[in-house]
Amino acid sequence: MNEARSIPTLDDVAKSAGVSTATVSRCLNxxxxxxxxxxxxxxxxxxxxxxxxxxxxxxxxxxxxxxxxAIIPTMENAIFARGLQAFQEExxxxxxxxxxxxxxxQPQIEQEQIRALVARGxxxxxxxxxxxxxxxxxxxxxxxxxxxxxxxxSKQDPQTAIGxxxxxxxxxxxxxxxxxxxxxxxxxxGMNKGNDRAQQRLQGIKDAIAxxxxxxxxxxxxxxxxxxxxxAVAFDQVMDVDAVPTAVMCGNxxxxxxxxxxxxxxxxxxxxxxSITGFDDIELARIVTPTxxxxxxxxxxxxxxxxVALVEMVENGGAGASLELQSSLRxxxxxxxxx
Amino acid sequence: MNEARSIPTLDDVAKSAGVSTATVSRCLNxxxxxxxxxxxxxxxxxxxxxxxxxxxxxxxxxxxxxxxxAIIPTMENAIFARGLQAFQEExxxxxxxxxxxxxxxQPQIEQEQIRALVARGxxxxxxxxxxxxxxxxxxxxxxxxxxxxxxxxSKQDPQTAIGxxxxxxxxxxxxxxxxxxxxxxxxxxGMNKGNDRAQQRLQGIKDAIAxxxxxxxxxxxxxxxxxxxxxAVAFDQVMDVDAVPTAVMCGNxxxxxxxxxxxxxxxxxxxxxxSITGFDDIELARIVTPTxxxxxxxxxxxxxxxxVALVEMVENGGAGASLELQSSLRxxxxxxxxx
DNA sequence: ATTCGTACTGTAAGCGCTTACATTGATTCC
DNA sequence: GGAATCAATGTAAGCGCTTACAGTACGAAT
Numbered sequence: 220m221n222e223a224r225s226i227p228t229l230d231d232v233a234k235s236a237g238v239s240t241a242t243v244s245r246c247l248n249x250x251x252x253x254x255x256x257x258x259x260x261x262x263x264x265x266x267x268x269x270x271x272x273x274x275x276x277x278x279x280x281x282x283x284x285x286x287x288x289a290i291i292p293t294m295e296n297a298i299f300a301r302g303l304q305a306f307q308e309e310x311x312x313x314x315x316x317x318x319x320x321x322x323x324x325q326p327q328i329e330q331e332q333i334r335a336l337v338a339r340g341x342x343x344x345x346x347x348x349x350x351x352x353x354x355x356x357x358x359x360x361x362x363x364x365x366x367x368x369x370x371x372x373s374k375q376d377p378q379t380a381i382g383x384x385x386x387x388x389x390x391x392x393x394x395x396x397x398x399x400x401x402x403x404x405x406x407x408x409g410m411n412k413g414n415d416r417a418q419q420r421l422q423g424i425k426d427a428i429a430x431x432x433x434x435x436x437x438x439x440x441x442x443x444x445x446x447x448x449x450x451a452v453a454f455d456q457v458m459d460v461d462a463v464p465t466a467v468m469c470g471n472x473x474x475x476x477x478x479x480x481x482x483x484x485x486x487x488x489x490x491x492x493x494s495i496t497g498f499d500d501i502e503l504a505r506i507v508t509p510t511x512x513x514x515x516x517x518x519x520x521x522x523x524x525x526x527v528a529l530v531e532m533v534e535n536g537g538a539g540a541s542l543e544l545q546s547s548l549r550x551x552x553x554x555x556x557x558x
Numbered sequence: 559m560n561e562a563r564s565i566p567t568l569d570d571v572a573k574s575a576g577v578s579t580a581t582v583s584r585c586l587n588x589x590x591x592x593x594x595x596x597x598x599x600x601x602x603x604x605x606x607x608x609x610x611x612x613x614x615x616x617x618x619x620x621x622x623x624x625x626x627x628a629i630i631p632t633m634e635n636a637i638f639a640r641g642l643q644a645f646q647e648e649x650x651x652x653x654x655x656x657x658x659x660x661x662x663x664q665p666q667i668e669q670e671q672i673r674a675l676v677a678r679g680x681x682x683x684x685x686x687x688x689x690x691x692x693x694x695x696x697x698x699x700x701x702x703x704x705x706x707x708x709x710x711x712s713k714q715d716p717q718t719a720i721g722x723x724x725x726x727x728x729x730x731x732x733x734x735x736x737x738x739x740x741x742x743x744x745x746x747x748g749m750n751k752g753n754d755r756a757q758q759r760l761q762g763i764k765d766a767i768a769x770x771x772x773x774x775x776x777x778x779x780x781x782x783x784x785x786x787x788x789x790a791v792a793f794d795q796v797m798d799v800d801a802v803p804t805a806v807m808c809g810n811x812x813x814x815x816x817x818x819x820x821x822x823x824x825x826x827x828x829x830x831x832x833s834i835t836g837f838d839d840i841e842l843a844r845i846v847t848p849t850x851x852x853x854x855x856x857x858x859x860x861x862x863x864x865x866v867a868l869v870e871m872v873e874n875g876g877a878g879a880s881l882e883l884q885s886s887l888r889x890x891x892x893x894x895x896x897x
Numbered sequence: 898a899t900t901c902g903t904a905c906t907g908t909a910a911g912c913g914c915t916t917a918c919a920t921t922g923a924t925t926c927c
Numbered sequence: 928g929g930a931a932t933c934a935a936t937g938t939a940a941g942c943g944c945t946t947a948c949a950g951t952a953c954g955a956a957t
Contacts, residue, residue, distance in 0.1 A: 226701055228943055239907045244945060254905060269700055274677035275614035276943035279912045286678070294658075295643055300633045307660065311667075316674045318657045319633075321646065328650075335655045338613035339625070339678060361608055362565055447841060476845060483847075502635075502786060506815055508822075508847040567913055578937045583915060593935060615913035618942045 227268040236264035247272065278340045285315050287529060288336030289345040292324045292414075293445070296473050297501045299347065302369070305522030306345065313530050315342070324445070326413045330355060337362055343533040345369055345525060349376045350415040365532035365539070369525045370516075371416055372543045379532065379539040381525045385416050388514045388546040389423025389468075390430075392496060395548060396466050397431055400557035401494065404428075405457030405464035406440040407450060407474045417442075420470050420498060439464060443474070450477020451484075458485070458493070465493060465557040472497035472504045475511055479553065490555030500549050509552030516546050566607040575603035586611065617679040624654050626868060627675030628684040631663045631753075632784070635812050636840045638686070641708070644861030645684065652869050654681070663784070665752045669694060676701055682872040684708055684864060688715045689754040704871035704878065708864045709855075710755055711882045718871065718878040720864045724755050727853045727885040728762025728807075729769075731835060734887060735805050736770050739896035740833065743767075744796035744803035745779040746789060746813045759809050759837060778803060782813070789816020790823075797824070797832070804832060804896040811836035811843045814850055818892065829894030839888050848891030855885050 233240045238257060246253050246261040253261070264270070278284045287310055291299040307317040318336065322329035329346075333355060336344060343365040356378070359366050368380035396404065406424055409417035421440065428437055441456050443449040450469060454477065457467055469475035475497030482489050489495055489509055497504055500515035521544055532539040572579045577596060585592050585600040592600070603609070617623045626649055630638040646656045657675065661668035668685075672694060675683060682704040695717070698705050707719035735743065745763055748756035760779065767776055780795050782788040789808060793816065796806055808814035814836030821828050828834055828848055836843055836852035843850040860883055871878040 229945095230943075240944075241908080241946075242906060245906090248945080252905080257905080269697065271673065271677060271697075271701070273618070273943050274674075275617045275679050276912085277945080278614045279612070279618065279914090280943080280945040282912080282945095284678075286674075293643075294633065294639045295636065296639070297634065297636065300635070304632075304634055304660070304662075316671075317659065318678075319659070320656065321643070323643075332655075334610065335613075335625075338610060339623075339657075340614055358608070358610075362610070447845065480845060503842070503845075506786065506819060506842070506846060568915095569913075579914075580916075580938075581936060584936090587915080591935080596935080612913050615942085616915075618944090619913080619915040621915095621942080 227270045229270070229272070231268055232261065232264045232270050235268060236261045275340075284340035284342055286318060286339070286341050287315050287343050287345065287526075287533075288318050288320070288333075288339075288341035290320045290322055290329055290332045290336070291347055292322055294319075294321045296445070296447075297503065298445075298471065298473065298499055299370075301501070302518035302522035302525075305519040306526045307522075309523045309526030310530070313526070315530060324410070324414070326351060333359070337364055343367070343529045345529060347371075348415045349373065349378060349380070350413050350418075365529065365536075367525055367529045367532065367539065369521060371419070372541065373415075373419075379528070379541050381521060381528055381542045381544070383516060383521075383544045383546045385419035386423040386426065388516075389420040389498065390427045392498070392512075392514050392548055393424045393427035393468065394431075395550065396468060396494065396496065396554065397427060397433075399466075399494070399555065401464075401466040402433065402437055402557065403462050403464045403466075404438055405454075405467040406438055407453040407457060407467060407469045407478060408440060408442050409445050409470040409474070410442055417470055424468055445471060445473050447473055447477040447480070450474035451481035452477075454478040454481040455485075466496070466554070467493060468496045470498060472499045472501045472511060472513055475513070475553075476503055476507055479507055479509075479511070489553050491558065494554045494557075496554055504549070504551070512551045512554035513549050514546050515549045517544050520544060566609045568609070568611070570607055571600065571603045571609050574607060575600045614679075623679035623681055625657060625678070625680050626654050626682050626684065626865075626872075627657050627659070627672075627678075627680035629659045629661055629668055629671045629675070630686055631661055631668075633658075633660045635784070636842065637784075637810065637812070637838055638709075640840070641857035641861035641864075644858040645865045646861075648862045648865030649869070652865070654865075654869060663749070663753070665690060672698070676703055682706070682868045684868060686710075687754045688712065688717060688719070689752050689757075704868065704875075706864055706868045706871065706878065708860060710758070711880065712754075712758075718867070718880050720860060720867055720881045720883070722855060722860075722883045722885045724758035725762040725765065727855075728759040728837065729766045730762075731837070731851075731853050731887055732763045732766035732807065733770075734889065735807060735833065735835065735893065736766060736772075738805075738833070738894065740803075740805040741772065741776055741896065742801050742803045742805075743777055744793075744806040745777055746792040746796060746806060746808045746817060747779060747781050748784050748809040748813070749781055756809055763807055784810060784812050786812055786816040786819070789813035790820035791816075793817040793820040794824075805835070805893070806832060807835045809837060811838045811840045811850060811852055814852070814892075815842055815846055818846055818848075818850070828892050830897065833893045833896075835893055843888070843890070851890045851893035852888050853885050854888045856883050859883060 320332040348371045368378045372382035408421045441453045443453045497513035500513045504511040572582045659671040687710045707717045711721035747760045780792040782792045836850045839852045839854035
């Protein structure tokens with residue numbers, strides 16, 4: 220009766236249709252180079268057997284996979300979600316499949332993921348931020364895998380990037396805070412190690428302080444992980460000092476939301492008792508009470524343009540052109556004048 | 559001088575180390591079956607050349623990839639993030655890599671993603687919910703790919719699943735709402751088509767109504783997409799009727815947050831003027847004001863157990879055992895007695 | 898009728914890896 | 928001392944696909 224039915228191969232299709240494997244392959248890849256009659260016969264066999272090409276074999280023989288890999292620091296909050304969604308949509312339109320991994324903000328895991336993706340034949344990679352071991356870039360170059368850096372932009376670094384200037388953006392926001400009369404500012408930054416976005420944002424605040432001729436001591440800086448609860452804990456730390464800050468600037472919206480929550484728990488009114496700011500302008504920023512003053516980042520645009528650029532790099536082998544996008548301030552309820 | 563340097567293969571390593579390809583392969587896969595001296599020589603060559611195994615070739619020859627694929631309806635909000643993170647962590651511990659795709663709630667795209675992942679050699683698949691074309695399951699069975707359904711559990715369906723009873727969970731919440739005296743209830747459901755979770759949750763509310771001997775007209779049901787803004791729009795629709803509801807039950811927390819927001823914009827106090835409930839208990843539920851009454855789902859536990867179960871299915875080829883987890887109510891500020 | 902060109906199709910050589918099986922020495926045992 | 932055993936390594940046959948190259952048949956041009 221039935222053989223132990225294993226999954227059909229191109230060979231099976233060829234036999235069933237009474238043609239050579241080459242013809243079947245051509246049917247799949249260049250239908251117009253095959254006579255209509257033959258093609259119909261082959262397609263019939265394909266349907267009958269439920270044949271699906273083996274991707275690994277195809278990739279090995281053709282040296283292309285139409286797969287793009289992306290490694291983001293986290294899926295747990297929405298920071299990268301929107302941009303990535305746009306990235307995927309654009310890729311899909313161009314016939315590419317996106318595979319995503321998350322590194323939990325750990326360089327070690329990111330490296331593993333990069334290797335995993337490259338080994339699986341990714342034609343190109345999207346990475347968040349510049350800051351990683353040079354050996355990683357060396358490896359990627361040796362493997363000839365185009366890499367696009369996103370969510371950051373700097374003239375210093377050699378990698379092709381599509382992003383925005385984290386430092387300058389934060390400086391603008393900090394200037395606004397200073398303009399409102401705040402002179403003692405708590406800063407809740409993300410972990411700086413291996414995260415240039417966090418570094419740049421922090422630097423942006425320092426720059427504003429310096430260019431306004433204020434002392435570095437105006438700032439009380441805490442570094443913590445990007446979680447709501449961490450933001451809450453850090454808020455306590457930043458407030459439990461002698462010179463209580465009148466404003467707390469956070470490294471992103473997630474931290475800011477944590478701070479906002481803790482402020483409420485402590486019975487503080489925002490912004491009357493203390494102002495709080497975020498960064499990224501994720502959906503959350505407009506949902507919390509009070510709504511959050513933050514830096515708006517054009518996530519979807521960044522995702523789309525990154526897709527276009529990366530595909531272009533993959534297909535034409537060039538280094539691709541970097542592109543700087545503009546962020547903008549979103550002044551909302553959580554920021555007010557210093558009391 | 560330098561040849562156009564292409565990426566090194568196992569063969570290059572073998573030559574460079576002066577051994578056969580078999581020995582190199584063994585070095586990689588079963589180091590203890592190779593003499594220490596030889597092994598060192600081979601590893602030296604590997605480092606020198608910067609060799610990395612070609613995944614496609616390896617998969618093709620070994621028929622294993624140690625890759626698990628997951629397709630979730632969306633990355634845009636945090637519904638699946640936490641569970642998936644746990645899923646990934648557990649997989650990582652067991653030596654598997656997770657590749658994620660999102661289908662944007664579109665069955666068509668989900669099918670493509672499934673094929674893409676299978677073609678790329680995924681050893682197993684995690685899918686959300688049961689409801690999909692039978693041909694998909696047939697295809698997966700033919701390809702011999704173990705599939706685990708998550709985020710849902712039903713005794714009816716044949717697929718192995720790790721999840722919870724969406725219907726019964728929602729019934730419990732609805733009962734609570736009824737107990738508080740609500741008799742006119744607005745329902746903001748997710749789109750039911752191709753989404754058994756949405757269907758089950760809606761059914762859960764209907765069941766509660768029926769078992770309390772109340773007329774079906776107590777309910778005013780709106781179907782919409784799972785976005786905050788959709789929740790807001792639907793809230794308007796559900797409130798702009800003659801018999802204004804005293805409670806609005808939402809298909810998930812995202813919709814509920816939208817409703818909450820719009821309620822505030824309309825000047826309604828929650829829960830004094832209207833109660834609002836959600837489902838999932840994502841982080842957001844505790845952050846909004848007022849905090850959201852919802853159904854807590856053990857996301858992390860579900861993720862971990864799903865990983866264990868799926869790996870077991872992949873490695874032992876069995877159908878695996880389904881597992882029902884328990885949800886629980888989280889009564890918070892947004893639910894109060896009917897006025 | 899011969900010669901080409903054209904349009905299809907087939908042949909077979911890889912792509913980079915794993916693994917069953919064969920081979921080779923060295924060691925052990927009686 | 929020779930047979931048996933064993934650890935280490937090599938040989939080579941695929942895995943499923945693509946593609947350069949080589950036919951083959953047939954109508955058109957000469």
